[in-house]
Every structure is written in structure tokens, then in C-alpha cells.
Amino acid sequence: MLQRLALSSFRNYQQAEFVPGAGVNLVVGDNGSGKSSLLEAIYLLGSGRSFRTSRLQRLVKESAQDAVLFAEVMSHQGVMHRLGMARNRQGFSGLKLDGANVRGLSDLARILPVQAFHPGTVEIVEGPSSARRRYLDWGLFHVEQSFLPLWRQLYTALQQRNRLLRSGRFQHREMLVWDQQVATVSGRISQLRSAYLTALSPHLQAVLGHIGELPEVSISLFPGWPEGEDLQALLAADIEKDRQRGHTGRGAHRAELRLTTAAGPVRDVFSRGQTKTLSYALLLAQLYLLVHGHGGQCLVLVDDLASELDSQHSAAVLAALKDLKQQMIITALSADALPVQAEGNGTRMFHVEHGVLRRLD
Numbered sequence: 001m002l003q004r005l006a007l008s009s010f011r012n013y014q015q016a017e018f019v020p021g022a023g024v025n026l027v028v029g030d031n032g033s034g035k036s037s038l039l040e041a042i043y044l045l046g047s048g049r050s051f052r053t054s055r056l057q058r059l060v061k062e063s064a065q066d067a068v069l070f071a072e073v074m075s076h077q078g079v080m081h082r083l084g085m086a087r088n089r090q091g092f093s094g095l096k097l098d099g100a101n102v103r104g105l106s107d108l109a110r111i112l113p114v115q116a117f118h119p120g121t122v123e124i125v126e127g128p129s130s131a132r133r134r135y136l137d138w139g140l141f142h143v144e145q146s147f148l149p150l151w152r153q154l155y156t157a158l159q160q161r162n163r164l165l166r167s168g169r170f171q172h173r174e175m176l177v178w179d180q181q182v183a184t185v186s187g188r189i190s191q192l193r194s195a196y197l198t199a200l201s202p203h204l205q206a207v208l209g210h211i212g213e214l215p216e217v218s219i220s221l222f223p224g225w226p227e228g229e230d231l232q233a234l235l236a237a238d239i240e241k242d243r244q245r246g247h248t249g250r251g252a253h254r255a256e257l258r259l260t261t262a263a264g265p266v267r268d269v270f271s272r273g274q275t276k277t278l279s280y281a282l283l284l285a286q287l288y289l290l291v292h293g294h295g296g297q298c299l300v301l302v303d304d305l306a307s308e309l310d311s312q313h314s315a316a317v318l319a320a321l322k323d324l325k326q327q328m329i330i331t332a333l334s335a336d337a338l339p340v341q342a343e344g345n346g347t348r349m350f351h352v353e354h355g356v357l358r359r360l361d
């Protein structure tokens with residue numbers, strides 16, 4: 001649970017402190033006041049990414065050198081952790097956990113599992129296959145300890161194989177080592193992904209039933225090479241093609257999450273509104289699996305829901321989120337824009353204006 005966040009020179013925040021409650025937190029303010037930026041800061045700490053931009057240099061406040069984020073986070077086991085992150089326009093200039101430097105963003109992500117529902121969430125369905133892989137791998141990272149080391153092994157093997165391909169000068173014996181490694185690790189990653197999807201599916205059906213009115217959607221995995229075929233043999237057979245394109249064309253890095261209805265692929269069948277609803281349902285299903293299936297916890301960020309879904313669907317999504325009983329931070333233009341106030345007690349209210357954040361209640 002996020003106990004406290006301090007922001008310095010982040011977007012339009014000069015210095016700000018945010019102390020959310022354990023349940024629902026509602027942050028209201030006009031357009032451009034800094035609501036999304038607050039969520040973006042939290043998401044950055046828990047994932048190393050922005051949910052709005054790939055240009056992370058824009059996160060640093062104009063005229064400042066470094067954006068600095070600091071958070072106190074109570075772990076699921078009741079241990080208090082201190083997370084720190086500094087970013088200049090070139091990249092991350094410091095990552096700290098409990099006062100010590102850490103190398104990888106994954107160390108912070110383990111402590112602060114965070115998921116964001118925001119206008120770009122629709123990319124899970126509409127975007128490139130990498131968006132669906134990222135979705136899938138976020139879930140695996142948080143429920144399967146062995147996933148991250150495997151994923152790292154795969155990327156190291158691919159880097160080495162691609163380097164050899166591009167060098168144009170390689171012994172087949174040398175290539176064989178990396179073919180073997182890519183094939184073995186891809187097989188194990190694919191098994192984990194398939195098992196994850198099998199566990200996820202009933203949660204997705206339950207969520208779709210709850211938020212309603214969508215045709216039945218099935219979810220399946222293309223592992224990154226033709227099902228049932230020997231990946232190592234395929235890599236060896238494709239060597240010339242791979243050499244020409246300069247990278248490895250088959251393996252778990254090319255997996256695809258397929259979303260289909262009885263009438264065909266979701267992308268060809270669903271309206272834009274249905275697509276948005278499905279993308280939110282996919283995230284919800286993942287949270288249900290994490291919380292109910294694995295006893296995990298997750299900080300949930302909800303940005304501008306009222307402008308994304310109609311009132312009936314946004315109420316259904318919020319109800320499903322509240323059922324999870326996780327810490328939530330929700331933004332809205334005004335307090336009455338979303339049905340979060342109706343239950344009154346327990347909701348902590350904040351107002352933001354020109355990067356100045358204050359508690360209302």
C-alpha cells in the first residue's frame with residue numbers, strides 16, 4: 001500500500017506530497033491541473049514506464065534538471081519500504097530501495113504492484129502485439145517468481161543470436177548454442193503463459209458477465225512459432241531469412257495473445273465502445289486473478305474513467321474494482337462525475353490546481 005508520495009520537479013509539480021488512504025482516493029481538478037501527472041508518477045515508480053508517453057524526458061518539469069519521486073510503501077507482509085527514483089532528460093539517474101542503489105526497475109515493481117486504467121488502456125486490444133505481450137507478462141511477473149529470470153535469459157540469448165546474425169561471420173556450431181537456448185527458454189515461457197491464460201479465462205468470463213452486454217470472448221496464445229513444431233529446428237531452417245532481416249523471427253518474443261468471438265477476431269467485430277470495455281475487463285480479470293487467485297495486492301489507478309466509458313459501464317467497472325478491496329486512486333473533473341462518493345465513508349478526497357495538491361476532507 002502506498003503510504004506517502006513526494007514529487008519534486010515532476011511535470012507541473014514543483015514540490016508536492018500525497019498521503020492517500022488505504023481505500024478509495026478521489027483526486028479532482030480542472031483539465032490540465034495535474035491529476036493524470038500524479039497517477040503517472042505513481043505508475044512510473046511501480047513500472048518504470050509512463051502510461052501516457054514513451055518520451056520520458058518530458059516528465060521532468062520545464063526549467064528543472066531532475067524529477068525526483070520518493071514513496072513509502074507498506075508491503076503485503078507489513079514491511080515498510082522506501083522507494084526513490086530520479087530522472088533527468090537522458091534517463092534514470094538513480095533508483096533506490098530502502099536507501100541502497102538498485103539496478104533494475106523490477107526491484108521497485110515487486111514492492112509496488114500497480115495497474116492503471118486510463119484512456120490508453122484500449123491499446124491492449126487495438127494496439128500492436130507487443131501491447132498484449134506486455135499485458136500478459138505483467139500478470140506473470142506478479143504471480144510467477146520464475147518468469148523474470150526466464151525472460152532475462154531469453155533476451156540475453158536473443159541479443160547474442162542477433163549480434164551473430166548481423167556480424168555475418170558465424171560458425172554454425174556457435175549459432176547452435178543460441179538456437180538451443182532460445183528454443184528451450186521459449187518453451188518454458190510459453191508453458192507459463194499458457195497456464196496463466198487458463199487461470200485467467202474464468203476471471204475474464206466472470207468480469208464480462210458482470211460488466212455486461214459483450215459477446216463471449218475467448219483468449220488464446222500463439223506461442224511465437226507454429227504450435228507443436230520444434231522451435232530449434234525452425235530456427236536452424238530460418239537462418240538465412242534471419243540473417244537477411246538481422247533478427248530472430250521466431251520465439252517467445254513473438255508471441256501473440258489472440259482475442260476472438262464466435263463471429264471472428266475481436267478487432268474485426270467489436271465497436272470502439274465495446275473494445276474499450278473489453279480492454280478494461282481484461283485488466284480487471286488480471287487483478288481478480290492476482291488478488292483472489294494468488295492472495296496478491298495491487299495499487300489501482302483510474303484516470304478519467306467518466307470520459308472513457310458511458311455511465312453504466314463506468315459504474316460497473318468501479319463496482320468491480322471496489323469489490324477487489326484494493327487501494328485505489330481515481331481522478332475526475334469533479335466529485336460528482338463518478339459514483340465513488342455515493343458510499344461516502346472511507347473515500348479520501350483531494351483537489352489539485354496548477355500542480356498544487358491539497359486534501360479536502
Ligand SMILES: Nc1ncnc2c1ncn2[C@@H]1O[C@H](COP(=O)(O)OP(=O)(O)OP(=O)(O)O)[C@@H](O)[C@H]1O
Nearest residue numbers: 011012031032033034035036037058059060061062
Ligand atoms: N514537463 C513539464 N513541465 C511543466 N509542465 C508540464 C510538463 N509536462 C506537462 N506539463 C503541464 O502539466 C499540466 C498537467 O497535466 P495533466 O495531464 O496531469 O492534467 P490533468 O489534470 O490530468 O488534465 P486532464 O483532465 O485534461 O487530463 C498540464 O497543464 C501540462 O501542460
